[in-house]
Amino acid sequence: MESLSIRLVSLMIGFAVCACTLSGCKKDEENHIINQPALEQQVLDDFVHVVAIPQYAALHAHADSLQQTVNAFMQSPSDLLLQEARNRWRLLRQTWEQCEGFLLGPVEDDEYDPRMDTWPVDYVQMDSLLASNVPLTLQTVQQLDLALRGFHPVEYLLWGKDGNKTAADFTDRQKQYLAALVADLEQNTAQLYQSWISEGGNFAATVIQAGQGSTRYLSRLEAFQAITGAVAGICDEVGNGKIAEPFTRRDSLITESPFSHNSMQDFKNNIIGAQQVYLGDYAGTDGKGLTDLVTLHNVALDNQIRQQFTRAIQSLQQVTLPFEQAIYLQRTQLSRAMEALADLENTLSDDLQTYLQQYVKD
């Protein structure tokens, strides 16, 4: 009897010790959990207010300034103003390609991407449009097929097929078409910006209220997965689509911005845009990004992702020729860039998504 009760007592002590240890562990975990939801919320807030909305605002501002330059060119065409319009097109293009780092929400739901960035240019229809009597106004341009609207028809008009167009080469119809196309771009970027802000469509709230009444994202995890999916998606598209396709077929006809030779810049800006989302930083503002979330539990993964972003951008910078020439003359550099993009994309869509599933519990 005695020995039994001793055993019982020691068993109970044992349980008590175990229980203490367990509760100790739990407390430790709870400390993490208490901080994490606030950080998660901050990451979503900063994605909206530091990265997405300011970029769409910049996009609209650049479209506006392109429109002003084109209007000035309409009044008094000169090679100087033409050059200025080209520069402003490149600036607008740069912001747009960076915005492609997060193709989710209105840009996707309401088809802004195809409305602004369809390619290739439809030469046959463009020639018949310019040769016709159809009035070239904002209204008529907005009725046209997608391949007759957006960045690339503007690019074609500004540079010409061989990239050496002068102000004197412009016909009246071309000028009218250019002005209408640019007005269309201006309107699309204004609407896209409006669709995010609280005074407009307020997609911002859909993201920020993830897990708290958002109809789109039923949890913060869903919002993070969508953002990560978009970031991984653009890396995939640049590596496996935009570069791989012309590279594999050795065909300079199927490049995206062929008239301005801007394709390499486009690719680089796509990845910079994705990187900005990951870091939560834009235009000098240092917000909280996915990086801060990953650092909580897996510093090595965060290091890996940041290094892979840097390597992907650097490898794109190693291509010094225009893409149309590089697919013949800088194949090694392009191969390396595609490899770097594939590595990055794998880490984002496998490791980062797994990490989020494991640690974001809301």
Place this chain on the structure above:
Amino acid sequence: MKIGKTYWATVVVALIASVGVLCTKPASFPEADYDPRLAGGMATVFDLSSQSFSHPIPGLSAWDSHVHEKGDQIFEQSFVAAPAPLFSGLGPLFNNVSCISCHHNDGKGTPSFGEINSSMLMRVSIPGKDAHGGPVPVPGLGLQIQDRSILGFRPEASISVNYQDSLVRYPDGSTVLLHVPRYAITQPYVALPADLLCSPRMAPPVFGMGLLERVPAEEILAHADPDDVDHDGIKGHPNYVYDPVSGAQVIGRFGLKANVGHLLTQVASAFQQDMGITNSVFPQENSTLQGDGLHDDPELRDSLLNAVKFYVETLAVPARRNVTDAQVKAGEQYFQQIGCAKCHLPTLYTAVDVRFPALSNQRIHPYTDLLLHDMGPALADGRPDYQASGQEWRTAPLWGIGLFPKTNGTPYYLHDGRARSLEEAILWHGGEAATSKNRFLQLSSAQRQAVISFLQSL
């Protein structure tokens, strides 16, 4: 001796039983042995984002992945007027410029006509049957109205839709407004015949097609009950359609009236009818009156046609969510009890196909029987299509339906997108589904919400 006999008898019975077990099909494993999230069996992917319909089936080889990727690019590519160095052949008459313009994120789209993001088209015919038993084309218009054209050509007509509200009142007093569509065809290129038959249709999702194509015909026929032998008010019969690829009558699986038998035919017909891009299956332009005058047909290379067919064939099915949620589980029971599952069959099996392990011999949950059912006058288009009467539609697969708000921004349901919510979609059901719909009306508000939650988990 007696004991010995019993012993041997037991052994023999046990042996027979074990042989029986060895031969048992996966179907008879207990339900609990399966993971209910695996809507597409092995061909299931886990993604909750707007891209959840856009993933390849797992386990594709490097080469197959390459072909899938190629098909994906062409699916997303805007085509341009011929002659052009790239992606040539759009029009001259068409409904939209790329596959993705209508099948938004590989899913459904927007129920409007003639806009850049419109996913609607109008099938037309005149009464009667053609040589193969199919609908008779309208002289000058064919079987589908192309409501857009490249510059210099004229669209076959303009189509518009407007809606009127119709009130549905539940026995508990709560109400729902249904959106009743009215379609108008104006500015026709040729005079419209007095007996014109029209069928408005919205582009359906395109994932899981490889699985549905592999459901054996016997499996589909096993669920048919054309004479309502079991007197449950639900008939269900297959469509048999002419397939131009095989040159034979085949069982219809695809299209909102199951009027297409094979994926290649579906894809080739969408290229030719919806985009005006001729191909080896349909080498003629879609308009007899307004040809492009070029001798470039077929405009689409076979390798690209096949890549797009391969793409939709190898698009995986999104996994179900919240399957252990109590409300979802309750909703699933009501779904069964009120008879929805009689047509929206939860489980089908695919045939063995050694070429694609992820599609082969899979237990899948498409929530369709692939059969035609009378859906009542409210949903009727009045336009027969092979064996499908003007009141019959193919049971729509429900897999992925809970993800429409994600893949499409604003979700729309039913064959022409008239329903703006799952509840509205249920309330539109009639004909063979009238009994189930009426039972749904009788449910309490909480029970109805459970059914909706179940549908949202698909």
